[in-house]
Every structure is written in C-alpha cells, then in structure tokens.
Amino acid sequence: MTGWDELGRFLRTDPRDVGCDQALRILHVYVELVLDDESGAEAARRFPGVAAHLLSCGPCAEDYQGLLLAARAEPA
Amino acid sequence: MPLDDGPATGSGAGPDDETTQWLSALGGAGPAREQALARLHGMLLRVARAELGRRAGRHPVTGPELDDLAHQSADDALLAITAKLTGFRGESRFTTWAYKFVVLEVSGKLGRHFWQRPSVALDAADWDRLPDRFGLGPADHAERRDLIAAVRRAVEEELTERQRRVFTAIVVEGVPLDALALQLGSSRNALYKTMFDARRKLRAALAANGYLTASAEETGLSGQGMRRP
Numbered sequence: 001m002t003g004w005d006e007l008g009r010f011l012r013t014d015p016r017d018v019g020c021d022q023a024l025r026i027l028h029v030y031v032e033l034v035l036d037d038e039s040g041a042e043a044a045r046r047f048p049g050v051a052a053h054l055l056s057c058g059p060c061a062e063d064y065q066g067l068l069l070a071a072r073a074e075p076a
Numbered sequence: 077m078p079l080d081d082g083p084a085t086g087s088g089a090g091p092d093d094e095t096t097q098w099l100s101a102l103g104g105a106g107p108a109r110e111q112a113l114a115r116l117h118g119m120l121l122r123v124a125r126a127e128l129g130r131r132a133g134r135h136p137v138t139g140p141e142l143d144d145l146a147h148q149s150a151d152d153a154l155l156a157i158t159a160k161l162t163g164f165r166g167e168s169r170f171t172t173w174a175y176k177f178v179v180l181e182v183s184g185k186l187g188r189h190f191w192q193r194p195s196v197a198l199d200a201a202d203w204d205r206l207p208d209r210f211g212l213g214p215a216d217h218a219e220r221r222d223l224i225a226a227v228r229r230a231v232e233e234e235l236t237e238r239q240r241r242v243f244t245a246i247v248v249e250g251v252p253l254d255a256l257a258l259q260l261g262s263s264r265n266a267l268y269k270t271m272f273d274a275r276r277k278l279r280a281a282l283a284a285n286g287y288l289t290a291s292a293e294e295t296g297l298s299g300q301g302m303r304r305p
Binding site: 002003004006007008010011012013017019020021024026027028029031032056057058059060062063065066067069070071073074 | 123126127130131167168169171172173175176178179180182183207210211212216219220223227252253254263264265268269272275276278279282287288289
C-alpha cells in the first residue's frame with residue numbers, strides 16, 4: 001500500500017458515522033453485543049453508525065477496546 | 077443515536093441478577109450501600125489500572141503517578157456513576173455500564189496529562205513529518221514531496237481557518253484529539269466533526285486534482301455529513 005493509499009483511507013468518511021457523543025452513549029450496549037458475537041457482525045448490524053464511527057475515530061476506538069477487555073474479564 | 081440504528085438494548089431480556097443486586101445496594105442506604113460502593117470502587121480501580129497499563133507506551137505516565145491517575149479515575153467514575161444511577165436503563169450489565177465511566181475518565185485524564193509534559197512545545201507545524209504518518213519512508217523522496225505539497229495546498233485552499241487549525245494540530249503535529257479539545261475548550265465530538273468535514277473536503281480536492289480515486293459518493297459534498305440524531 002502506498003502513502004497515497006494510506007492517505008486516501010484516512011480521508012475517507014462514512015456518512016453513517018454517528019460521531020463520538022452518540023457512539024459513547026451506547027458503547028456499553030455495543031460492547032455486550034460484541035461479547036455475544038465476537039465477530040462484531042451483530043453489533044455492526046444493529047448499530048451501523050457506531051461501527052462506522054469506531055473504524056474512523058481513534059480515541060473512541062481506544063475506549064471501545066478498553067471497555068471490551070474490562071467487560072470480557074467480568075464473569076457473565 | 078440514530079433512530080434507524082435500533083433500540084439501545086442488548087439481549088432484550090430484563091436485568092440480570094447481579095445488576096439487580098447492584099442497583100438495590102447502591103440505591104439503598106446504610107452499611108449495605110457503603111459496602112457496595114467500596115466494592116465497586118475496587119473494581120473501577122482495577123479497570124483503571126488495567127486500562128492505563130494497556131495504553132502504556134502511548135502515554136508518558138509511569139510509577140506512582142500512574143497509580144495516582146488510576147485512583148483519580150476510579151474516584152471520579154464512582155462519583156459520576158452514583159450521580160447518574162437513576163439514568164441507568166438496564167440496557168447492559170451494570171458493570172459494563174459502570175466500567176464505561178472509568179474508561180472515559182482514563183481517556184480524559186490522559187488528555188489533560190499531555191499538556192503537563194515538559195517536552196510538549198508546539199512550534200510551527202512540521203509538514204515534513206506528514207508522510208511518516210502515512211507510511212512513507214525517507215527513501216521515498218519524490219512521493220514525500222508530492223504528498224506534502226498536495227495536502228498542504230488542499231489544506232490552505234479548501235479548509236476553513238478552524239478546520240486548518242484542527243487538522244494541522246492532529247495530523248501534522250500529532251496532538252491527541254482529547255488533548256486538543258482541552259486546549260481549545262471544545263469537546264471530542266465537536267473536534268471529530270470538524271475533522272470529519274475537513275477529511276471529506278480534502279479527499280474531494282485531492283481526487284479532483286488526480287491524486288486520489290474518488291467514488292461517486294465522495295465527490296458529492298452536499299448531504300454527506302455525519303448522521304445526526
């Protein structure tokens with residue numbers, strides 16, 4: 001992949017992206033859907049705007065990963 | 077949340093037994109509540125420590141200061157949780173909802189810590205570093221030069237002053253988004269939206285000038301903003 005490809009990927013936006021506030025508002029629900037279906041397909045199907053956001057927003061993706069690990073470590 | 081993203085419920089079942097117990101204990105009074113608060117604080121502290129450890133290498137905090145940050149995160153998360161307990165709607169396990177608070181506290185505190193580092197001094201934007209961000213090595217002289225020139229021109233010609241400032245700080249200078257939000261008295265969401273619009277404009281401009289391949293969706297600027305509630 002060239003630098004231009006990387007740049008193009010970085011600049012690409014998804015109109016379904018809901019933004020940080022909405023993504024964080026339901027992050028706990030999204031995380032539990034991922035725990036139920038580790039592929040993430042069900043979470044992305046239910047919340048496509050959140051899935052799109054987490055692919056583009058580094059800080060929210062970081063919070064998502066942290067919450068996923070914390071919730072996974074908790075007994076069901 | 078967009079209406080067509082579906083209801084914000086997980087399994088659709090009622091609260092699990094443990095969630096019910098948490099809500100009962102924390103919503104009550106006396107020793108049972110105090111015990112629940114102490115137990116929850118311990119759990120939040122464990123998550124805060126784990127989260128700071130997971131992010132090690134991406135922040136400069138170490139040693140006693142790291143544990144202090146974990147305690148601050150757990151303390152503040154506990155305060156927020158108790159203040160918002162009546163707003164918990166049982167959409168997830170109680171602990172997952174509660175852990176979200178402490179993870180976000182860790183993020184916020186690391187953002188504040190960015191500006192406390194003595195090494196932080198944001199001089200004029202160093203555009204020469206931009207190609208590194210996109211994986212171009214020092215040997216790619218011509219491509220580096222072209223990329224810098226094209227992006228810099230698009231930034232200057234296409235973006236508003238606010239978009240230029242945010243894009244340059246985050247992409248060229250490498251300021252974390254949360255840290256920039258603090259510096260500008262803004263929010264993560266607001267700056268993300270600014271960056272979203274800037275990225276869309278830049279991609280369209282670079283595609284129009286033949287640097288990037290644009291899809292039909294990306295070339296149409298109108299009506300392509302982030303979805304709003």
